[in-house]
Amino acid sequence: MVSDPRCPECAGKVSSTATWCMHCGEDFPSAVDADSGRPVQDRATENADYEESVDGGSSDATTVGFLVAIVGLVTLPFATPPNMLLFYAAAAVGSGIYAARQASLREAASKGGLALAVAPLVLWTLSLVVPGTGGLSLGRLVPALAYAIVVSSIARAID
Structure with a gap:
């Protein structure tokens, strides 16, 4: 079961679309799943990829x-x-x-x-x-x- 996205640095709870941690200020490419330690698949990234493919x-x-x-x-x-x-x-x-x-x-x-x-x-x-x-x-x-x-x-x- 996938839990809430977490900051890879301080493990603070963050949004799946966040690019930085509001708890420790760490920049990161995507949030990390607390259970698996892997980056959470970001719906915002998928939309950005689609918009980039359409617009660019x-x-x-x-x-x-x-x-x-x-x-x-x-x-x-x-x-x-x-x-x-x-x-x-x-x-x-x-x-x-x-x-x-x-x-x-x-x-x-x-x-x-x-x-x-x-x-x-x-x-x-x-x-x-x-x-x-x-x-x-x-x-x-x-x-x-x-x-x-x-x-x-x-x-x-x-x-």
């Missing part, structure tokens, strides 16, 4: 990165200069890859969104030097600015 898991950040790339591929054509298909596709996929490499879901969504927001401005600047894209046109800057403002405000709201 690469598969979840990869999913967000994939979604950022899809959103970019669908929306960027409305905000980029003409004849920039290859560049806008590279910007959308690059934003998705950048989002997928983040450590958490929140960072993936916010940083990927900000990368996507900057993309039409970079593409407009790039169109100034790429032949066949129309050159300098401030009329094409308006949709790029509007896109950047809307997408960056959404990304900042996530952060």
Whole structure:
């Protein structure tokens, strides 16, 4: 039968989620079962492992990165200069890859969104030097600015 968790140093009764003993001040990774002397399986640690796997898991950040790339591929054509298909596709996929490499879901969504927001401005600047894209046109800057403002405000709201 498992008894109450105890401090491994002074054997004072502690919570199974405690990281230090309130009796002697000893820091410990987990409480010790008084009967067996082994660490008590900590429910809080299991929850922390699960939260870490969800929040810091690469598969979840990869999913967000994939979604950022899809959103970019669908929306960027409305905000980029003409004849920039290859560049806008590279910007959308690059934003998705950048989002997928983040450590958490929140960072993936916010940083990927900000990368996507900057993309039409970079593409407009790039169109100034790429032949066949129309050159300098401030009329094409308006949709790029509007896109950047809307997408960056959404990304900042996530952060």
